[in-house]
Amino acid sequence: MDSIYGFTLEELSQKLALWGFSAYRAKQIFGWIYKKGIEDFSDMTNIGKKQQDVLKKTFSLSKFEPIRKEVSKDKTEKALFELADKKLIETALIPEKSRNTLCLSTQVGCGYNCTFCASKQGGFVRNLETFEIVRQYLEFSKKYRITNLVYMGIGEPLDNFDNTVKSIKILTEPAGANFTKRRISLSTCGLPDKIKKLAGLNLGIKLSVSLHAVTNSKRSRLMPVNNKYPLEELFESVKYYQHKQKYPVTFEYILLEDFNVGEDDVKKLAKLIRQTGAKLNLIPYNGKEKASLAGGGESLSFIEEKHSFFIKNLRKEKIIFTLRKSRGPDINAACGQLRSY
Ligand code: SAH
Secondary structure, X not given: OEEHXXXXXXXXXXXXXXXXXXXXHXXXXXXXXXOOOOOOHHHOOOOOHHHHHHHHHXXXXXXXXXXXXXXXXXXXXXXXXXXXXXXXXXXXXXXXXXXXXXXXXXXXXXXXXXXXXXXXXXXXXXXXXXXXXXXXXXXXXXXXXXOEEEEOOOOOHHXXXXXXXXXXXXXXXXXXXXXXXXXXXXXXXXOHHHHHHHHHHOOXXXXXXXXXXXXXXHHHHHOOHHHHOOHHHHHHHHHHHHHHHOOOOEEEEXXXXXXXXXXXXXXXXXXXXXXXXXXXXXXXXXXXXXXXXXXXXXXXXXXXXXXXXXXXXXXXXXXXXXXXXXXXXXXXXXXXXXXXX
């Protein structure tokens, strides 16, 4: 039986039309699921008993609850889900004063082997099904009003292209969760063909690209994907995305002491930001072990101090950037720490 959480409204309407459901009914069902969070067809009180029976026979609404939840001292929450085939994934919720950001996983494991990231542990296992992405959201939306969604958990979202895109269509559907498109960010390690394909879909979401180094030799040492898709190809696809979406891409840049924060790195990075018009998001490096053991989770002023040469020079070059605060490092929930259970 198919999970109902894997269907876009259009697909659901088409499928239900076979049993004589109107398009309006399909919208009502979407509303029950995504606006009200109903998990039992019997609770859909404006759907007749006969139609409820059809739904029960056709779709599953099987349980999707975390087997473990951890809460950081900074209130970041991490949930461990066991999927039907016993595979494990993690999802993180980052609460802030005026927003709650949910970080979704799209694959079990990851095949891209970035040296700095824990998600590669155990290698790539499988893509998540659409419903497995959507239900991470629904589980957290029971407790939180989620304001921002980031596809930055375990896996490479553009490598699970179809299911990732479908989950975005489902979550932004006005008849359902009606999530604001501009409040969704997808991060990729840099797959140019998929970036172009995504641009063509006009989903209206934000795109982040894990850059982390500005020369091919350095980037290839950090991210083997760069051997296949060097910077020139990546930048070409980024320009295309910006041209199609009329919105700047964000380059993510992990600050790695003695590696990518020297004079030459600043100059090249500043030139690149000027040339592309992209935004820049600096990320403190999070160690694999919990912050208390391996560092990470330092305050922003500490990070600014630690990388003062780089940051001062970026400012001198008049480059505007944001500095991402590391959240939940004590429970291994920060960037690059998921799947280190
Ligand atoms: N596969 C996607 C999305 C997952 S990671 C991608 O590569 O972009 C989300 C962000 O966290 C990426 O920018 C990633 O490079 C970064 N990240 C990974 N490991 C990290 C670490 N140890 N410290 C800080 N950021 C890390």
